[in-house]
Amino acid sequence: MxxxxxxxxxxxxxxxxxxxxxxxxxxxxxxxxxxxxxxxxxxxxQNCLLFHSVAEKPGENVTDAVLKIMKETLQINIKQSAIDRTNRIGKPNIFAAQAINEGRRQIIVKFVSYQFRSKVFHAKRALKNTPIIITESLMADRQRILKSTKEKFGPRSCWTQDGRIGVLHTNRRFYLSSMQELVNIQ
CATH class of the missing domain: 1.20.5 (Single alpha-helices involved in coiled-coils or other helix-helix interfaces)
Structure with missing residues (x-):
């Protein structure tokens, strides 16, 4: 047994x-x-960018507002035909007039080609002394990776490029697309 x-x-x-x-x-x-x-x-x-802190107006034409920023601030003359669509992200809070004035809802801009998107993204330095910020449209996981990377290495050492998170550490450039890759950087 x-x-x-x-x-x-x-x-x-x-x-x-x-x-x-x-x-x-x-x-x-x-x-x-x-x-x-x-x-x-x-x-x-890949053809999308987010515009942050653009003041919101009732009945606004978001595409016109974005084109105005590109022309007047970025000094880029892009025609409306280069933009596939634009819209604010999220629901407006009708009780928070201050939030509308401060432009808390982001604008997502989808360009018809990567070429137009790249032109705008590279010109974003012209926004340095304005409240407006242009960022890439990242998936939620990559947003978390970017946030953790900035916390670990500081915001001046981090950037995004084509959906990948870049970091400069010990005079070397690393490109991340997962949290594990961030953990592995020594």
């Missing part, structure tokens, strides 16, 4: 180890698929 129990236990351990290996393989596959989905979703935002 003892021999049967021992044989059963050994066989059970072997089967358990096989199941653990299979489970690890499935887990690794799911992780890889999650990373690919994140990359694809970020890629779908």
């Amino acid at each position: 003892q021999e049967e129990v021992t044989a059963f236990s050994i066989n059970f351990q072997k089967q358990l180890n096989i199941i653990r290996k299979e489970l690890q393989a499935v887990s690794d596959n799911v992780l890889h698929q999650d990373e690919r989905i994140d990359e694809l979703e970020q890629y779908s935002r």
